[in-house]
Amino acid sequence: MTGSRQQTQLMTIGQLSRRTGVPIKTLRQYTDWGLIYTVGRSAANYRLFDADALWCVRLIGQLRNVGLTVAEIRELTRTAAPIGPRLAELLHHSRHRLTARVAELQQTLSRIDEFEATHQADLAGHSDACWVGDPRCTAST
Template identity: 55%
Template sequence: MNGHMTIGVLSARTGVRVKALREYTDLGLIHTLGRSAAGYRLYTDDALWCVRFIGELRGLGLTIAEICQLTDDAVDSGDGAVGARLAELLERSRQRLHRRISDAQQILDRIDDFTSIHRARWAADDVCWTEVRADARRGLDSAPGGRPYRHRHRTRRILGKADSHEHRLHSRRRFRHDRTSRP
C-alpha cells in the first residue's frame, strides 16, 4: 500500500476508535488520500499527527466543534496562524472547568450537610425508608404536608413489577371477556 494506512491501522497506531476517526474525516479534521481498490480509506503519516493533536486538544477540554472552528480559522487565515484563537478557546475551556468544579463543590457541600443532619439516625440504624415508600404508595409526596403526586406516571413507577403485571393480566382477561360476550 506504498506506506499508506487504512483506518484500522490508524486506529491501532493511535488508540482512537474507528468510529471517531471516521467522524474526524467527515468533519475535515483528517484528510485521506482517497480509497484503496477494496474501498478502504487511506491515510498518510500526517494523519497520525492530526489524530494526536486532536487528542491533545480534547484532553485540554476543547470540544470537537471548537476544534473544527479552529481548523476553519487556520484555513481562512491562509497562513495557519491561530494562536490567539487557540488561547481564547483554552480560556473558554478553563471557564467551563471552573463551573464544573463549582457545581461539584456544591454537591459535595450538600452531601456534607445531609450527612451531618442524618448521622445520628444512621448510627442508631434508624433509616426509615419504609415510611417514605408507604407515603409514595398512598400517592403522597415525602415532603412535609404530603402533597399528592402531580403526574400519573410517577404513581405507576411506585407499583411493583408484580402489581403492574397483575393489572395488565386482569385488563387482558376483561378485554377477552368483552370480546367473547358480544353478540
C-alpha cells in the same frame, strides 16, 4: 538517504485506529468533518491515511483532553488564519467552563457532607426513621 522525500507508509483506518486508540467510527466522523484527510483509497476501497493523519488525531486528542469540544476544534480548522490567538481564546473559554464545573461539583460535595451529617444515624442503620412520604411508614397515633 537521498535528497528525495521518503515514501510515506500509508495506513488503513483500522491501522490508524490501532495506532491512536481512537475508534474507527470516530475517525470516520473526523474525516467527514474535515479534521483529518485521506490520501486516497486502497484497491479494496479502504480509506488510506499518512503520518499527517496520525499527527492530527493525536492533536485532536490533546485538545479534547484540555477541554475543547469537537465543535471548537472544527472552528479552528475553518480558516487559514494563524491558529495561536484563536486557540488561546478557546483555551480561556475551556478554563472558564471547567472552573464553573469544579465549583458546581464542590457544591454537590458540600450537600453530600451536609446530608451525611444530618442523617448519620440513619445511614449507619441505627434509626427506624422513615423518609417523608414513605408509604411503608404509617403514623400510629
